[in-house]
Amino acid sequence: MALDLPQPSAPAAGSPAQQRAFRHWHAAQASARVEHWAQAAQGFEQAFASHDEPAYGLHATHALIKAGRSDLATQRAQTLRHRRPTLTLAYTLESHALMERGQHEAAVACLLALPAEAPRDAAYWVSLGAALQRCRRHDDAIVAYMQSLALKMDDPTVHFRLGMAFKDKGMKAEAAECVRTALLLGLDSSEPAARAQLVFLEREACRWASAAPELAKLRETVQAAPADRAAETMPFPHAVFVDDPLEQLKVARLYAQHVAGRINPLPLRSARAHEGRLRIGYLSADFHQHATSQLMVQMLEAHDRARFEVTLYSAGPDDGSAMRTRLRAAGEHFEDLRGLTHAAMAQRIRDQAIDILIDVKGATHGTLMPVTAQRAAPLQVSWLGFPGTTGASYVDYFIGDPVTTPIEHAAHFSEKLAQMPVCYQPNDSKRALPAPSRRADWGAPEGVPLLCAFHQSYKISAEVFDSWCRILHAVPDAVLWLMRWNTNVQAVLEAAARERGIDPSRLCFAPMLPLEQHLSRLACADLYLDAWPCNAHTTAGEALWAGVPVVTLIGATFAQRVAPSLLNAVGLQELVHQSVDAYERQVVALAADVPRRAALREHLHGQRGSALFDGQRFARDIESLYGRMWARAVAGQRPDHLPAA
The missing domain is CATH 3.40.50.2000 (Glycogen Phosphorylase B;)
Structure with missing residues (x-):
């Protein structure tokens, strides 16, 4: 839901400070229109400093969030709501800033702190629903979204969000109906992604008669899309429902370009030979009790620390599980990135001079492709988390094996193929053998x-x-x-x-x-x-x-x-x-x-x-692959296919 930010009135005969504030605001608006958010935030802050009018502070808070400065946005919003305790939009914006920082419980508390006499508009209820949903309080989120729809029934985005709350609650058929309503109301540029979500929900509910025509519409949309333009797509349904690898590649490329178009990449860092160990980073939101972690944990534990310095970059929750504890011990370094913007995550990786960054999430829920799109490391690799190509020019290699990624399938991938000698999938031989049962x-x-x-x-x-x-x-x-x-x-x-x-x-x-x-x-x-x-x-x-x-x-x-x-x-x-x-x-x-x-x-x-089932052998094999990738890079050679040795 787009926020309705108040517009200050032009001071026909105001004080010099009021007139100066309005000039700063007007200039900042021009920057905001072209999404130069850091510059816009600076102008709005100057306006608010010149004249204590809430509209200036609200615009400054919004621009700071857009500029990736959710820390400063939180402070600005708190200043506003302390001065004007019934200013609903200050609470709403503060909740957005807190959610950007991963502080979802704090966002709920902020919104619930709004005094009873303050008005609660549709944007407030949507924000509360989003914060509750991220806290996994799905029933409460559904109530909040319903409150928003009671005030503005024809908002497609809220219908979509309501559908996602039903989805998270396990009610796939109900979720599909909400997404279908959102599509009927019109989602503009988000339509391909929403239609893909609808297909996925219908298939999760095994409602095949409903899923089939929606999948046909989705495929028609993708096939008709210009290949050289970004589009807000959702590659995962294509990866698992469509048996045409070139169509999968196209939808992945559309999405990868969409991601790249929304970030400012870091300056390229070339691969350079250096003393000491090769620095490997694994990036995921699934470093907890999750299938991906179950597969790779022994391999992580078995890395040769004499030759490789391994860092796990975790953007997901700490579930307190034994797996999370084991993962923290498996890598030499464990960086908890929750609450950071994608730009800040990329900068952290760059600051730690990672040589090869392995994305083990891909274009799945909670994707971290906005991090890899910023080119945080000289070499970037896709492995294990997504069952297909990223379609991204900013990912150099895709790790497979002679069966999953035969070299003759190279045209199906945007990346160069790097083959493990046995299987791309690691396993944990330390896991329990099945206990006898009947x-x-x-x-x-x-x-x-x-x-x-x-x-x-x-x-x-x-x-x-x-x-x-x-x-x-x-x-x-x-x-x-x-x-x-x-x-x-x-x-x-x-x-x-x-x-x-x-x-x-x-x-x-x-x-x-x-x-x-x-x-x-x-x-x-x-x-x-x-x-x-x-x-x-x-x-x-x-x-x-x-x-x-x-x-x-x-x-x-x-x-x-x-x-x-x-x-x-x-x-x-x-x-x-x-x-x-x-x-x-x-x-x-x-x-x-x-x-x-x-x-x-x-x-x-x-x-x-x-x-x-030998995680230690897998570690040696993947280390060999990393070494081959790095040797090419430091020799000034472009990435190329690396057949199984």
């Missing part, structure tokens, strides 16, 4: 083929579910074991099974569990059925660790080559298929072949000491 412990039936498909619900398309139902028809005693990822999915999938002639009782739904319990439960499955065009990634690795064979389908995109890479690493290429028909035939055959399943399980148990 299916009854998890509410699953004994004595029948148990076909596990613990995918996030957005990966389950109508085509994939059709395939699974055909398998259930062919194996009449089999049960399909699914994850209850949100409030919508169970009822929807049970109805979809019934429509396909499958008794819904043959679908068994599992709740979310902590990792060790999840692994113990997963080991009870007979087979893991993969999805497409986005495979299981972390979960496929977990299934193999638990001894459960994964049957998969390979495709042209990175997202559909991850499970094949994992299976290749454990010597089970026979479980990788080129067609849906071959995939189904093998699942049906294995469901009936108890000895073969037992042999596959035994094989996988023997692979727990293999390269796929």
